[in-house]
Structure formats: structure tokens, C-alpha cells
Amino acid sequence: MSTPFYLPVSDEVEVFHAAARRGLPVLLKGPTGCGKTRFVEAMANQLGRELVTVAGHEDMTSADLVGRFLLKGGETVWVDGPLTRAVRQGSICYLDEIVEARQDTIVVIHPLADHRRELPVDRLGTSVPAAPGFQLVISYNPGYQSVLKSIKESTRQRFVAIELDFPPADIETDIVAREAGIDADTARALVTLGRAIRDLDGSPLREVASTRLLILAGGLVAEGLSLRSAVRAAVVRVLSDDPDLVSALGELADAVLPNRE
Amino acid sequence: MSTPFYLPVSDEVEVFHAAARRGLPVLLKGPTGCGKTRFVEAMANQLGRELVTVAGHEDMTSADLVGRFLLKGGETVWVDGPLTRAVRQGSICYLDEIVEARQDTIVVIHPLADHRRELPVDRLGTSVPAAPGFQLVISYNPGYQSVLKSIKESTRQRFVAIELDFPPADIETDIVAREAGIDADTARALVTLGRAIRDLDGSPLREVASTRLLILAGGLVAEGLSLRSAVRAAVVRVLSDDPDLVSALGELADAVLPNRE
Amino acid sequence: MSTPFYLPVSDEVEVFHAAARRGLPVLLKGPTGCGKTRFVEAMANQLGRELVTVAGHEDMTSADLVGRFLLKGGETVWVDGPLTRAVRQGSICYLDEIVEARQDTIVVIHPLADHRRELPVDRLGTSVPAAPGFQLVISYNPGYQSVLKSIKESTRQRFVAIELDFPPADIETDIVAREAGIDADTARALVTLGRAIRDLDGSPLREVASTRLLILAGGLVAEGLSLRSAVRAAVVRVLSDDPDLVSALGELADAVLPNRE
Amino acid sequence: MSTPFYLPVSDEVEVFHAAARRGLPVLLKGPTGCGKTRFVEAMANQLGRELVTVAGHEDMTSADLVGRFLLKGGETVWVDGPLTRAVRQGSICYLDEIVEARQDTIVVIHPLADHRRELPVDRLGTSVPAAPGFQLVISYNPGYQSVLKSIKESTRQRFVAIELDFPPADIETDIVAREAGIDADTARALVTLGRAIRDLDGSPLREVASTRLLILAGGLVAEGLSLRSAVRAAVVRVLSDDPDLVSALGELADAVLPNRE
Amino acid sequence: MSTPFYLPVSDEVEVFHAAARRGLPVLLKGPTGCGKTRFVEAMANQLGRELVTVAGHEDMTSADLVGRFLLKGGETVWVDGPLTRAVRQGSICYLDEIVEARQDTIVVIHPLADHRRELPVDRLGTSVPAAPGFQLVISYNPGYQSVLKSIKESTRQRFVAIELDFPPADIETDIVAREAGIDADTARALVTLGRAIRDLDGSPLREVASTRLLILAGGLVAEGLSLRSAVRAAVVRVLSDDPDLVSALGELADAVLPNRE
Amino acid sequence: MSTPFYLPVSDEVEVFHAAARRGLPVLLKGPTGCGKTRFVEAMANQLGRELVTVAGHEDMTSADLVGRFLLKGGETVWVDGPLTRAVRQGSICYLDEIVEARQDTIVVIHPLADHRRELPVDRLGTSVPAAPGFQLVISYNPGYQSVLKSIKESTRQRFVAIELDFPPADIETDIVAREAGIDADTARALVTLGRAIRDLDGSPLREVASTRLLILAGGLVAEGLSLRSAVRAAVVRVLSDDPDLVSALGELADAVLPNRE
Secondary structure (H helix, E strand, C coil), X not given: CCCCCCCCCCCHHHHHHHHHHHCCCEEEECCCCCCHHHHHHHHHHHHCCCEEEEECCCCCCHHHHHEEEEEECCXXXXXECHHHHHHHHCCEEEEEXXXXXXXXHHHCCHHHHCCCCEEEEHHHCEEEECCCCCEEEEEECCCCCCXXXXXXXXXXXXXXXXXXXXCXXXXXXXXXXXXXXXXXXXXXXXXXXXXXXXXXXXXXXCCCCCHHHHHHHHHHHHCCCCHHHHHHHHHHHHHCCCHHXXXXXXXXXXXXXXXXX | CCCCCCCCCCCHHHHHHHHHHHCCCEEEECCCCCCHHHHHHHHHHHHCCCEEEEECCXXXXXXXXXXXXXXXXXXXXXXXXXXXHHXXXXXXEEEECHHHCCHXXXXXXXXXXXXXXXXXEHHHCEEEECCCCCEEEEEECCCCCCHHHHCCHHHHCCCEEEECCCCCHXXXXXXXXXXXXXXXXXXXXXXXHHHHHHCCCCXXXXXXXXXXXXXXXXXXXXXXXXXXXXXXXXXXXXXXCCHHHHHHHHHHHHHHCCCCC | CCCXXXXXXXXXXXXXXXXXXXXXXXXXXXXXXXXXXXXXXXXXXXXXXXXXXXXXXXXXXXXXXXXXXXXXXXXXXXXXXXXXXXXXXXXXXXXXXXXXXXHHHHHCCHHHHCCCCEEEEHHHCEEEECCCCCEEEEEECXXXXXXXXXXXXHHHCCCEEEECCCCCHHHHHHHHHHHHCCCHHHHHHHHHXXXXXXXXXXXXXXCCXXXXXXXXXXXXXXXXXXXXXXXXXHHHHHHCCCHHHHHHHHHHHHHHCCCCC | CCCCCCCCCCCHHHHHHHHHHHCCCEEEECCXXXXXXXXXXXXXXXXXXXXXXXXXXXXXXXXXXXXXXXXXXXXXXXXXXXXXXXXXXXXXXXXXXXXXXXXXXXXXXHHHHCCCCEEEEHHHCEEEECCCCCEEEEEECCCCCCHHHHCCHHHHCCCEEEECCCCCHHHHHHHHHHHHCCCHHHHHHHHHHHHHHHCXXXXXXXXXXXXXXXXXXXXXXXXXXXXXXXXHHHHHHHHCCCHHHXXXXXXXXXXXXXXXX | CCCCCCCCCCXXXXXXXXXXXXXXXXXEECCCCCCHHHHHHHHHHHHCCCEEEEECCCCCCHHHXXXXXXXXXXXXEEEECHHHHHHHHCCEEEEECHHHCCHHHHHCCHXXXXXXXXXXXXXXXXXXXXXXXXXXXXXXXXXXXXXHHHCCHHHXXXXXXXXXXXXXXXXXXXXXXXXXXXXXXXXXXXXXXXXXXXXXXXXXXXXXXXXXHHHHHXXXXXXXXXXXXXXXXXXXXXXXXXXXXXXXHHHHHHHHCCXXX | CCCCCCCCCCCHHHHXXXXXXXXXXXXXXXXXXXXXXXXXXXXXXXXXXXXXXEECCCCCCHHHHHEEEEEECCEEEEEECHHXXXXXXXXXXXXXXXXXXXXXXXXXXHHHHCCCCEEEEHHHCEEEECCCCCEEEEEECCCCCXXXXXXXHHHHCCCEEEECCXXXXXXXXXXXXXXXXXXXXXXXXXXXXXXXXHCCCCCCCCCCCCHHHHHHHHHHHHCCCCHHHXXXXXXXXXXXXXXXXXXXXXXXXXXXXXXXC
């Protein structure tokens, strides 16, 4: 994979580096599709550390993180989970949307997050000390759920918090053009539409048009679809199933986008 | 199987091909029985790719998609699930009515759907990169549930959305005649009835008469049943259990259908 | 087992045969004890096909239908479930009261019910094509639950629906006399009582006196019990636990039944 | 065990024998402790059949009735459950308080209860035909729950119903004296108290003083306890935890019982 | 362990002995910490029988009582649970706070509690007859839950009931002094405080100061803590987490306790 | 690990030592991050005992505490859990936030907490007596849940209770300076901010700024971050996700903190 592309917006890079020097875990907040994963990839790259990414989900068990016994040749053999692997290697372990996971899954990260810096592996009856360089990063979208309910305070208070948001228009245009492989004018048109949707007052949409959606629409244009079809397929119909909303968003797109076809 | 029969209605074929060229996942929306499965079969045929279809259901686990260990001869042997098979082969994987599945099942498709294009197989401790040609297609019926609840936004925003509906009367008549093996007049009579039922104001029916139902009725006629009996067996009694509704639909059918017997 | 005894009431036999010729699945609706099982047995007999019957219940899993691995001699051995057996043999598979089963159990019958006519066996990683003659029949009682909730529309719309009810008095008398082994007068008395109970206005009974109950009472008479005792044991006390209702039904029975003892 | 002691009250013995001759299953209704188990033991004794008793409970699985595979010496070995044993042997199988069991457990008895008279053993892939003499008996207390909810109608309508109640005073006195090993006067005093408690108007007690409780109190007297202590330990404090009720029942006992100490 | 110390309050010893002679099960009612366990230990000691104690909890399964198969050397080996051990040995089996357990766990004790006196071990396919001397004792706190809901009537009516309460002041002072190893004056002060707390009108405390708490406080005094500190650590802060209540109880303690420091 | 740093606030050390001498279990109450873990580490150090710490969580099973069988080389091998290990060794076992665990997990500690001082290991069929020096310590945060609901009274009444709170300003400043490795002035500024947040009237924050948070912020300053950035990353954004609250806390921080940059 090529070097990840990340343009800093505020002091998020500085805070991450300070946390990394001290081995402190990091909590990434931000809306869907604003670039959290890309930020962590860039940080791992800058710090020269391996990145182990795990997507959280509500049926994830602690064994999915820590490891399990598999039966091989009549013997039970222990296989490290991704978290244990990162702990042994001194890698950055990125738990994406961890609030999806169950409490018991989250709780295994406590001793890693405080001054103990070790991972208890109950099933092995041991504790694995974190190798130098190990760092825990977890992310979530504060707009979705009451995080105070989902993450225990005693876990949350062990983290340094960084808040990401959609980038300013110029940076976002650069990102969309580069990621979708389209010219700057088309990218700017898409970003203008995206920001118009984000600015809708009292929007009934649960989510706004993320940078990711704009890149997707740009990609379809790069494959030869008209801008209108691409925006409908990758933005309008993705943001809503409601016929009235779909129709209103379509009209907004027609008004905002250049009439190039 | 013979070449699947599909008559395009809007730009759905063009969008699918653009998404396929870019390797983007596709979200198919549309009512029950409008032809979503047939559309995907036609696309796979046009693109010359193998199609792997998986029907979603609420107890489907991620192991049902990804694979599991089976015990053979005292050894645990890994057996790929249908999704993993499609990923390795570069096939189209069609997850039909995926919103039926649990969140943890859906979450395994994230890294396949974004720029990573890989399937993490936690139980093997590895990630399978998607072979060229692999494409994910998922379908659901927006009329059934709040999709915004069932599909996570971060999943949904990785897809290109295509919306299908019942075809126009002429195309639907062609489809019913061809699929049921009946003459055009009978097919037209069935389509006329189907559209009459779909147009009922404030209908208490949860579903309208789909193309699939009309084909079914046509099939019974092809087997020698009277049109009246066929419509009652394959349309009226299928659409409702309520005695009053069944009776009202029967009268509507008598009024609309030609009195040929 | 001797040839099943079935007297047609409407066009149910004709519809079943047409569906069978086309290989279409059949949905049997009707109240408890009206003769659904006997009808399917008669159809299988007429068509010269083996009948595989499975009683649905709410904890039935798809493995109960499709099959499972059993551990034999240290090896896992696959054992076909009843549905898989019927699919391979080209038998009629009758899923009795299938709405009792969980959605994931019902969902396995989709590809069998549509034009694919195959049973995916996920655990074997294969699909079993239906042998010629295979036909799916499912039954339920529309009075019990909201079927629209229990059976997914996309399943339901793949079926031809047949509705059964209690037979007319003469046919029911024949059935009761024959099945219970009693004379026509006693059978007629029982049928008269049964119909009187079914006609009760605003009855608080969840179920009415089914043909099955009348046969049961007749059987006790054939064993030498008085008609009065038999009706109380097999009809009155079976229909209710409520002391007042039991007493009222007993008085109704005394009024309707001939005073032969 | 000696010959079970049972004194008939109504025609329950006659009905049971007729059902037994015809191989029909029996449903026993009656309050806690009125003698249902003893009645079944007496019937099995009179008919010269072995009795297999299974106590129902809410976590009972069908495997508890039908059987399961156990791992022995690296091989899975099938072990019949009590129901399967009774079916093979032609015994009476008494499922005590079966409404406690889950629906899927109850459903296995359907094919045994109707004209098929066979027990499908899914895990073996076979059906065990009932040996001559096999008879199913289930019991429940109609005062506890809505039986119409707990037992499916299609199950319930396959049974002959017998209703038991507390025996008349003379018979109950005989039973208490004989079972507790006390003289007739003490037994009569206990029965008088029991009937006084059963006759309390608008009693807040969920259960009344059963024959079983009176036998228990009698047994304590036979061990040398005073009648007053025995009644308090085996009747009053057993019937309620509420201090006021315990005190009121104690006063009732003092008023009814002879002042012999 | 030394001979258990128990001072009788009412006729509880007499009733227990009569029940033991007859082999009848015993139901012990009483508030937390009033001495139920100690009473059973004293009875077992007086009767010269071994005591097997099992603490009930809500996830206890019947296997926890009866036994289970363990895999040893590739063979499944049966290991008796504590109840089975007591049944075979003729010991007293004390099921402490059994209402915590699930119904299916409680149900296994039915055949042990009635005239059958045997323990069915379904998984072994056998029944273990109770050895002479076996006696079942169960306890619960009637103040906690509706016992009528938690214990099935048919179970409850097989037991002799004994009710225990906090002992009179003199006996309680003896117990506290002896158990805590403190002088009679300090013990009396603690008992005076305990009774003052029990007598609080309309107390918002869920539990009152039990004998066990007073012994605990006495033990801290015996270790050199001041009476004030000991009462705060072992009584006040244990009875409540509410700051206002903790403060009010502290003031009550200061008013009641002698000002010795 | 170096000697744990603990400055006593009230008589908590004296009470802990008295409980330790008597072998009594200890209940630690206090808000998140106030130093409960550090207190127990200091007590273990002073008493010269090993400390075994287990973090409670809602899916913790009793096997996680007591131990389990693992399959090794075809044999089941018993592996002690952390609690069993502590019991055998005579260590202090600290169950952190035990109210998170299920009742059945909590219940295993009863016999360890009372005069029996033994751990029943049901799966081994034995009881492990506590070695001299074994002591149980459990902690919870009374502000979170109704402890009276979560901990059974019969468990709770076996413990000596100690209540911890945030330390006085001077002690807290010492702790923050020492733990974060910063100068006293910066530490004092952080403590001043922490206390200002704790004193907010009617705060909508679920938690206040704990000592742990202040140490974290100090750590970032030690790594070169500005005090403003550090406080925002480690205090403000950690305490809330609400944009308004985050902004208000930021302003409070600007007002309270010295303007050093």
C-alpha cells in the first residue's frame, strides 16, 4: 500500500504523537466517513509502526480480540487474536467502532490502557506485557449512541481524546480529486454538493454526505457515468430510502451541480 | 441454466457496469418479487463472472459467510464459506435480503467494501485479498424495515445504490408470457389484474401482486387450470388470509379478468 | 398403512395436481383438525410419491431439516435431514405447522421454492438439486397468528395456496363413522354436536370441535364407553378448562345428543 | 413398591381403561396434590404395564425425552431417553406437569399421539413405532396457567381428558390415615381442617390444603409431634409466608382441631 | 470444625428431629444473617450426619446439583454432583437460598422430596435411591421475593416448614460475644444498636442489622479497632450507600453506643 | 514495580489492617479514578502479600474466577482461575468493579467470605481451604448502580466496608506531580481545574474530573504538549461528547488555568 494521504486540520497530529511517546491510548471521535481510519493509517506510517485493525461489532467476543484454542491433531493449540499479536509486537492496535462490541470485550483492554500496560490472557493463565511501541486506538461516532452508556467511564478515563470532523472545502476537494482520480472541477462540484447537504436545516437524514460518499460518486464519474447518474447512485439513493427525500435531494443536486451533460 | 432474461427499464445496467469496472459494491433496493435476483443473474452473465448467491436470514452467522472449521479424521479442517469462495475466485457475491442477517454478519463485509478490498478471516488469523473481478451485491426491500436501523451507515456508505421497481406493463407482459409459458393475451390479463391490485387505494395488503405471483398464476394456467382457479390459488389466497380481503380480491379478479371459461 | 381416505370438497385436488405437475410448492391453510395431514397423504398416494412429514416447532433449527454432522468413530459423518432426503429422492416434503419454526429454518426452503429448485447445504458447501417429483407442502392455521408476520412475503409468494375447511355434514359423518369404527347414527349425532359447537355465537373457545375430536369421541364409544362419557372425555373437557364453559358445553351435548342410555 | 392405593371417585377409571384399549393418550387435569400421580400408578398396576414417569420442567429439552448421543471411548453412543424407552417397551409414559416444558419438547409427542403412533428420532434419522401397550399420559394443573396458551391445540385435541379433584371426606380420611400411619380420628381432624381451609371465601392462598399436606402433617404426628405443631409445620407455614395469613390460618386450626394436648 | 453453637428459641429443634425421623424435607424461612446455616450445622451435628451444603444462585443448573460427564483420557467419566453424593451417602443436603436457582434445577428435587425418595439421573438413565439418613433442607428469605412464584407449589407442599428469626437479646448477646471473641458488655452494646436499627419505623433499609453484622463489628473490636470505627465499617457503611442514610445511622450509633473512647 | 505511593486520608489504612488480621473481606466504595486500585496495591505491599487483581465484567463467569478444564493432549487438564490461585497461595484477591459480574459469579465468593473460608470448586468436586493470609477485596462505584440490587445482601453482610474519595488538594497535587512527572505548579493548576469541575452545580456530567484524568493531562504536558491542548485532550473531550458541554468545559479551563503559553 502506498503512503497514506492525510492533510492535518487542527492539532490532531501533535496530540497523537505526544500520546504515542507516552504510550497513552487514544480515543478517536468523529462522524462516519470523515477519515478516522485514514488518519490512523497515516499516524502508524509516520511513527513507523505496524497497524493492526479490528472492526468492532456487537457479537464480538473477547476471544476475537485475545485469541482462542483451536483443536489441531487432537491437541488444543493457542492462536493469538489480533490484539494479543499487536501487544507482543509493539504495534498500534486500532479498534474501529469499538462501542459496537459487548462490554466484556471492551473490558479486556483496561489493564492495557492503564499503568499496568499488560494484557491478561485468562485462558492461558498469564499476562502478556505490552512491547515498547504498543498503542491502543479506539474510534466511535458520538452521533450514534450515548457513548457514556456504551463505554464504561473507568475505560474512557484512561484515554486521550481526539476529535475529527469533515475537512475544510479546499482540503476535501484535494482528497476527493486524488482518491477518485477525477479533475479538480468535478471534485469541487461534488464537495459543494456535499457541504450543501450537510448544511440542510433540520435535516431528517441520519447521516450527511461524507467525504467517502463524494469519493464514491467521483469514482463512478471516472468510470464514465454522468455526474448526475453518479450522484444519484452514490449519494442520493445511499442517503435515504424515503421517496420524498430521494426526490428532494435529487433536486438539490440538480441545482448545485454544473449542467455539464 | 439458459441465459437470464432481463429487459432494462432505466439506467440500472449502466450503473452496475460502472460499479463493476471500479470494483464497487452495489446495493439493490426494490419490492419483493420485482426481479432483483434475475437482474443480478443477468449482470453476472453479461460480465462473464460466476455468481455466488447467499440468502440472508436472521440467524445467519459470520461463519455462514466466511467459513468454519469442521472436524475430519480427528483434525480440524477449514472449509471456506460462500463469501470467502467468491473473494478468492473473483466472483460476484450476491447477499440476498442481507438486512435479515445480524449486525456481526454484516460487519464482515466492511473491509471488502472499502479501499482495502480484503476479507479478514479471524479464525484463520489472516486476511484474504479479493481477486480481480470480485464484486459484492446486497439487496433489500425498503418497504419492510427501517433500513437505516438495520444497515450501519458506515456499511451503507460504501455502496452504490440501484433502485428497481415493477417493470412497465409491456415489459411485464413479455416477462410473464415467457416465464410462465402462456400466450400474450393471458399474460396481459394477469398483468392488468396485477396493476389493478397495485393501484388499490389505501390497500391493507402488506405486499402487492408481484411479477413473481403473476408468473405463478400463469404457470398454473399452462398446466390446465382455469384462469379463475389459478388466480385464486396463486394470487388471491397468497396475498391475504383475511376472509373479507380474500373475497374482495376475488371479486376484483372476476371484474378485471376476461370471462373466458 | 392402507390407502388414505379423502373426499374432495372443492377444487383442492385439481389445484394440487396442477401444482405438482409444475413442481410448484403448496401452502395449505385451514383450522386445526380439519384434515390437512390426511389430504396431503391422499395426494401423495394419488401421485405415487413418497411422503416425508416434518412437524414444525419453535425451536426447530435448519439443521433439523437439512442435516447435521454426527461424530462416529472419531470422524464427523454427515446425516441428511428429512428435507434433504426428500429433495434427493424426489419425494413430497410436508412441513406441518411450519410457522412454528424460526425464520432461519424457513429461509432454507427459498431456493427450493423458486426457479432454482435446489437446496443449499451450507455446512457441506454444496447445493443439492431437487430430483424430479420433489414437491414442498407447508401448512398453517391462519386463525392462530399473523401469518404475514411469521412467513416472509418473499417465501409466501413462491407458493400456490389451497384453503381447507371442515367438510360438509354428510362427508364428515362418513369420515367419523369410518375412522372411529362406529355406526352412521352415532357418527351423525357426533357431527351434529360438532356443528352445534362450531355455530355458537361469540364463542369464547379458541378452537371449535374439529373432525379429529369427533373421531376421538367415536373411538371411545367403539370401546364401550357411553356416548355421554365419551363426549365429555374427548370433546367437552378437551375444549376448555373453564368450569363454567365445561358445564355449558356439557348441557349443550345433553340437549343435542340422542338420549340412548 | 406395594400395590398403589386408589379409591375411584367418578368414572375416571372406566374412561382410562377405554382409552388404554384404544391406545389413546390421556390428559389428566387436577389441582396440586390431589392424587394424579397415584392414579396413574394405580392404572398401570391394573393394566399390568410398566410405568415410566418424567417430571416436566421449563428447561427440559426434547433430548431429555427422546435421548442423546454420549461420547464413550471416542465413539458417540446413542442412549434412549425415557420416552423412547417407553415407546419401545410398550409402557405407559407419564409426563407429569408437562406444561412446564418448552413447546419444542411437547411437539415430539404429536406423532405418538395421533394415528401414526410413532416417535420420530431426528438425530438417528429414524422413527420408532410404538409397541402395543404404549400409552401416553400427561398431567397439568388448570389453575396455574392458561393451558390454551401452553399446550398447542393440535396437541391437545389428540387426547382424552380426565379431571381429578380432592376426594370426598370419607375417602380422604381413609387415605390420610393409611398413608400417614395414624388413627382415623386424627386423620378425620386433619381432613376437617383441610376442607375448612378449602372452603375459605375469597382466600388469598394460591393453593388450598391438599391431601398431600394433610398426609405430611399426619406423618409428623406419627413421629410424636403434637397435632398443633405438626399442623403449623406441615400446613400453615407451608401455605403462606405472609405473617397475617400465617396467624389467621393458625387460629383457624386452633378452632377446628380437637384440643387433645 | 468445633461443635456448632446453637441456642434454641422455639420448637424448631423438635420439628427438625421429627422430620428427620420420618425422612421429610425441611424448608427453612428467615431473614439474612439470622443463623439458618448455623442451625442446620447444629442439627447435622446432633443427628450425627454429614452435611453437604450448596449455595443456590440464578445460573445454577441441575448438572451443578446432580453431576456431569467430564472428559478424561478420551473417555467421558461421570462425576457425582453434591446432591447425588448426599443421596448416596445418606447425608443432609442443605440447599442454601435455593429460590435463586432456576426452576429446572429445583425440579430435580421433587422425586427426592415425595414418597419415591429417589433422584432420577437422566443423563445416566437411572435413578439413585436415597440412602437411609438422607434429608433435604432448603432455605430462603421470605422478605426478598414472592416465594409462591419462585418455588412451585408442588415442590413446596412436600416440605415441613420451620421459621427462624433473630434470637432474643440475651441469646443474641451470648452469640455475638462468643463468635466475635469480645466481652459481654461490648456484645450487649452491639446488640442494643442492632435492635435499635431493626426497630426503626418505616426504615428505607432493605435489610436490618443482622446478627452476622454485629459479630463482624465485634470481630473488628477484638482486633483493636475502636467500637465507633468498627460499627461504621461493619454495620453503617454495609447497610447503605446513601450519604444521608449513612450519616443518620452514624448518629444513631453515637447515641446508642457507650462513649468509651 | 516500585513501591506503590499512597497517602492516607482518613482511617482507611487502620480498618484495612484490622480486617486483614481477622481475615475479613473488604468492600471498597468510591468514584471512578479516585485511587481504589492504588490503595489495594499499597495495602498488599504493607502487608507483604501478593496481590491478584481481576477486573469484573458482565459476562464474567464463575469459571473465569475459579478455573476450567482445558483439553491438552486428549486429556482434560484443570487450570486454576485467579481466585483459586489466590486462595491456595494466601494472597489478597482484588475483584475490581465486581458488580459488573453476574450473580452466579459473585456467589462463588460466599463461602470464602464467611467463617468457612473455603472455595467450593464444583467441577472438581472439592473445596479448597483458604491459606493463611488470603483476603478478599471487592470494589464498586456507588454512584453507578443500585448496589443493593447488584450485590446480594447475604454477600454484602460478610464484608467490612471502606469508603474512599478524591484526596484533599495538597495530597492530590503531590500525586499528580509524582505520577505525571511534572512540576508542582502545573500539578496544582490541574488539581485546581479538577476541583472546579467537581464543584460545578447541577453538572450534567456523569463523572467528574478524576485524579486519573489529571495525571493523564499532566503526562501529555510532560511530553511537550501545551497545557491547553493537554487539558482538552485528556480532560475536556474525555468528560463529554456534547458540543455545548465540551465548549463550556473548555472555557472553564481557560479561566482557571494559568496563561503560560
